[in-house]
Amino acid sequence: MKRLPIFVTIIVLAAVATMIGLGIWQLQRAEWKNELLATYEAASDQPAISYPSVPVADDLPYFRRSSVNCLEVLAWRAVSGRNANGQSGWAHIAHCKTAGAEGPGAQVVAGWSRSSDDPEWSGDLVDGIIAPDSQHILRLVASEPVAGLQKSQEPSTEDVPNNHMGYAVQWFLFAGIALVIYFLALRGRNSAAAKA
Template sequence: MTRTRIVLGAIVTAIAVAIMIGLGFWQLDRLEEKRALIAGYAQAVDQPPIAYPPVPTADPPLYRRSALTCLEVTGWRHQAGANAAGQPGYVHVADCRLGAEGPGAAVEIGWSREPTAGTDWQGGPVEGVIGPDERYRYRLVADEGLAGLERSAPPSLAAIRNNHLAYAVQWFAFAAIALVIFALATRKRRREGA
């Protein structure tokens, strides 16, 4: 009975350790992918402006300069954010209609300490930098504060987290811990069986 338990435990532990090691190597691959992505974004900062993509793309053109014309504001989002000086407060994001049809766009029009400021902005031309957005995948962050708001902090590469090395180390540590626990449990069962 003890031998069967040890064999079964060895099989389960081996499968778990193999999965954890696989996840560790997958995180190392993701680390390299994220480094390449960040390097591409760093190059985008110095590239010439592009036309604002009206349809979300699989590879968003983050950190590129662009411009658009908001024909009509269709909704507002007010989120925690910072101004250009790094002070905390609220950034105000207008969901805009760009044409007769299509998904629209998000425009971060500026920053304030007030949670719902800026809602009197009716739209118009906006120049800025493309940054990430949770609804449209990317948004245009205005160069200047609109509707009496202060300028928001521009999108920053420093905001992109690359924790994949820590995750890889974590998975490898879990695998090592599982092996140690199995070895200690097996040793204990053998002593009890003797």
């Protein structure tokens, strides 16, 4: 039997070790995400908190009850969303002024409608649930809609992606496939050498 190709073997083993390491890392991330989701699930049973003016990334109060005093609506954005009955349409998010000219502001999901047109609402005190926001980290989903809108679907932990276990399986499969390809190539190389 011919000697193993040292350079290629080192590269393949390094790649396989990296893929296995990434798979283990994703398993750790899956465990972390499951603990985080359990915390979020428990948040709905906890008392209401003050809406955070500056969210702390390590301790985001997602799914906690809170309230915001929207002093003035500075802008609107409409994003695809569902109402409390699960119908598709538009969730209307108000960018609210909350304190002074340079206050931190807040994003408030005022409600849902079939139209993307901005609702007529100038602001008021809003109670709701804190949810993730792709642009501003946090938003408050109003428990009772305003300005003639319908109630938006309440935030759910089911909307928080948790695909780390799938990624882990992929990395382990990639490592296994790389080893199979390496051994098949080695076998073909040895067969060709034996015929020569």
